[in-house]
Amino acid sequence: MVKKVVIIGAGLGGLTVAIALRKQGIDAQVYEKAYSLRPIGAGLTLFPNGLNSLDAIAPGIVESLEGAGSQTRMLNLRKSTGELIAQKSVTFMEKYGRPMLQIRWSRLQEILADSLPNDAIHLNHRCIGFEQNNSGVEVYFDEGKKVQADLLIGADGLNSAVRQTLIGDGSPRYAGRMSWRAVIKYSHELLPPNEVMSMTAADGKIFGFFDLGSGYLFWSAATLAPDEFVAQSTFDVKSRVQEKFSGWAEPVQAIVKATDAEDIIERPISDRLPLQNWSQGRVTLLGDAAHPMVPLLGQGANTAFEDAWELSQCLSSASTIEAALANYENNRKPRTQVIQIRNAVQANRAYKADSETYLRGMMEKAQVSDTEFEEWLYNYKPTVATDLKKS
Numbered sequence: 001m002v003k004k005v006v007i008i009g010a011g012l013g014g015l016t017v018a019i020a021l022r023k024q025g026i027d028a029q030v031y032e033k034a035y036s037l038r039p040i041g042a043g044l045t046l047f048p049n050g051l052n053s054l055d056a057i058a059p060g061i062v063e064s065l066e067g068a069g070s071q072t073r074m075l076n077l078r079k080s081t082g083e084l085i086a087q088k089s090v091t092f093m094e095k096y097g098r099p100m101l102q103i104r105w106s107r108l109q110e111i112l113a114d115s116l117p118n119d120a121i122h123l124n125h126r127c128i129g130f131e132q133n134n135s136g137v138e139v140y141f142d143e144g145k146k147v148q149a150d151l152l153i154g155a156d157g158l159n160s161a162v163r164q165t166l167i168g169d170g171s172p173r174y175a176g177r178m179s180w181r182a183v184i185k186y187s188h189e190l191l192p193p194n195e196v197m198s199m200t201a202a203d204g205k206i207f208g209f210f211d212l213g214s215g216y217l218f219w220s221a222a223t224l225a226p227d228e229f230v231a232q233s234t235f236d237v238k239s240r241v242q243e244k245f246s247g248w249a250e251p252v253q254a255i256v257k258a259t260d261a262e263d264i265i266e267r268p269i270s271d272r273l274p275l276q277n278w279s280q281g282r283v284t285l286l287g288d289a290a291h292p293m294v295p296l297l298g299q300g301a302n303t304a305f306e307d308a309w310e311l312s313q314c315l316s317s318a319s320t321i322e323a324a325l326a327n328y329e330n331n332r333k334p335r336t337q338v339i340q341i342r343n344a345v346q347a348n349r350a351y352k353a354d355s356e357t358y359l360r361g362m363m364e365k366a367q368v369s370d371t372e373f374e375e376w377l378y379n380y381k382p383t384v385a386t387d388l389k390k391s
Contacts, residue, residue: 001149001150001151001316001319001320001321001324002026002150002317003026004019004026004027004028004029004148004150004151004182004203004317005018005025005027005028005029005149005151005152005153005289006024006029006031006068006137006139006147006149006151006152007028007029007030007031007152007155007190008031008033008127008139008152008153008154008160008161008162009030009035009155009156009157009160009289010030010031010032010037010109010113010121010123011109011155011156011157011287011288011304012105012108012109012287012301012304012305013286013287013288013289013301013304013305013307013356014032014153014155014286014287015030015032015111015112015113015115015116015121015158015285015310016054016057016304016305016308017155017307017308017311017312017337018030018114018116019057019058019115019116019121019308019314020308020309020311020312021315022055022084022116022313023057023058023312024104024315024316026181028120029120029122029147029149030116030120030121030215031122031125031127031139031141031147032121032122032123032124032125032130033124033125033126033127033156034123035123035124036123036181037109037110037113037121037123039104039106039183040105040106040265041058041127041180041181041182041183041214041263041264041265042104042105042106042181042183042218042265043103043104043105043183043210043218043220044102044103044105044108044298044300044301045097045101045102045210045298046065046069046100046101046102046103046108046301046302046332047092047100047101047102047298047299047302047377047378048052048092048096048098048099048100048378048379048380049299049303049306049341049377049380050299050302050303050305050306050380051065051098051099051101051379052098052380052381053302053308053380053382053384054308056256056309056382057151057305057308057309057312059348060113061111061199062098064115065101065103065108065111066089066099066101067106068103068104068107068108068111068213068214069102069107069212069213069215070101070103070109070193070210070211071093071099071100071101071102071194072090072099072100072101072102072194072195072210072211072213073089073090073194073195074087074088074089074090074192074194074195074196075087075088075089075090075195075196075197075198076195076196076197077197077198077199077200078197078198078199078200078249079199079200079201079248080142080200080201080207080245080247080252081204081249081250082199082249082250083307085097085200086264091364092378095204095378096378096379098378099324100109102196102210102211102212102213103212104183104212104215104216104218105273106183106375110302116291117261119172119382120313124199125141125145126141126142126161127139127141127154127156127161127162128140128141128142128161129141129165130152130283131163132152132164132281132282132283134357136148136150136282136304137149137150137151137152137281137282137368139152139281141142142355142378144178149282149317150282150321151283151321152282152283152284152374153283153284153285153286153311154166154284154285154286154289154290155285155286155287155289155304156289157287157288157289158172158270158288158289158292159171159172159290160288160289162285162289163285163289163290164282166280166283166285166365167213167275169272169275170268172270172271172272172292173270173271173272173273174223174227174228174268174269174270175268175269175270175294175347176223176225176226176269176292177204177222177223177268177269177347178222178223178225178228178266178267178268178269179220179221179222179268179295180220180222180237180240180241180264180265180266180267181218181220181221181264181265181267182218182219182259182263182264182265183212183216183218183263184217184219184255184258184259184263184306185216185217186212186214186215186217186255186258187214187215187217188217188250188251188254188255189250189320190250191209191211191217191251192211194211195211196210197209198207199248199249199252201248203221203223203224203225204224205221205222205223205224205244205245206221206222206223207219207220207245207252207377208221209251209255211260212345215262217255219255219256219259221241221244221245222269223244225268228268229265229330230267230268232268232306234261234262234264237261237262238256238259238261238264238265239265240263240266241256244271269294269295269328270292270293270294271292271293271294271340271343271344272292272312272340274291274333274336274337274340275290275291275333277327277329278325278328278332278333279325279326280289280327281322281329283322284311284325284328284329286304286308286311287300287301287303287304287307288300288304288309290332290336291303291336291339293339293343294305294339294343295343295348296343296345296346296347297330297339297342297343297346297377299343299377300320303335303336303339306380306382307332307336308333309329309382310328310332311324311380312329313382313383313384313385314327314328314331314385315328317385328337335380339377342373352358353363
């Protein structure tokens with residue numbers, strides 16, 4: 001049914017679905033607009049649901065990730081003055097059999113890329129559109145490049161070019177917050193290993209510190225902002241952070257001072273409304289291209305890993321591409337819609353329950369207690385698809 005798949009985007013979702021499809025004997029090729037897979041200043045949290053999916057796709061990879069990251073054992077919440085508000089032990093391993101794992105984004109990308117043949121990743125290919133018919137998809141890149149495939153997967157993130165050609169829903173929605181982040185080699189007596197600390201103020205500002213292992217620390221800051229204005233120089237970016245968080249207790253001042261200006265990434269936080277359909281014909285979406293969300297619950301990459309497993313299973317078990325993509329959407333949309341809405345609710349991005357009929361049930365489930373939601377979220381286990389080819 002499917003011999004060749006083109007995947008747009010060599011981010012975490014794109015690389016993972018390529019690995020999953022190649023395990024099924026499908027020739028999955030990844031096309032990335034960047035000239036190189038260069039490190040970016042970000043860390044991320046891998047939760048049990050994401051780790052379970054990665055383990056199903058590539059047995060043994062979780063052990064490699066655990067060796068490359070840091071298993072969080074304590075969460076600390078402090079005021080901007082430094083006063084401790086709350087402290088909580090992390091018991092994910094005991095509850096779910098997997099840790100809460102902090103890792104550098106670029107290190108995770110390297111590990112995933114190393115699981116693919118060198119000739120399966122094509123850099124300097126910016127997708128500008130596609131055309132499809134009953135027999136295949138022709139994907140177009142700048143400089144006149146094009147390629148044929150049986151299936152196209154858009155895994156190209158929040159500003160997905162594939163999504164725009166497929167859905168055409170315009171720019172993301174600004175969430176009213178600006179963010180800054182960086183990864184540096186750094187240690188501080190107030191930041192013990194295997195701990196995460198967040199500092200917060202009543203005016204909506206927050207500053208987080210995450211131990212990534214191997215001496216690396218990820219810091220992330222955010223504040224309410226009326227517009228999406230981004231500073232024009234690295235000097236101005238660092239100056240904005242220092243101005244926004246002036247007077248905050250240590251280790252905020254020390255870590256911002258220790259970070260080179262060119263290593264700080266400034267970005268507006270945005271999301272999109274849940275889609276009713278991710279697929280048309282021989283084209284589908286995955287990860288942030290399908291269900292982008294504000295980074296409140298840390299589920300962007302984790303749900304992309306779930307998508308990758310589910311899509312590979314559907315393609316291996318259905319009799320037609322259309323049936324496979326329908327199964328994929330039916331299995332993934334309800335779960336990701338709940339997570340999208342939960343993120344929005346907790347970030348004060350309210351969706352009206354009656355604005356779209358199909359969201360009503362999702363709204364109800366998204367607003368259950370934290371304990372119920374966490375059990376539902378982290379207990380996700382990937383299952384092998386039933387054989388649908390005979391049905």
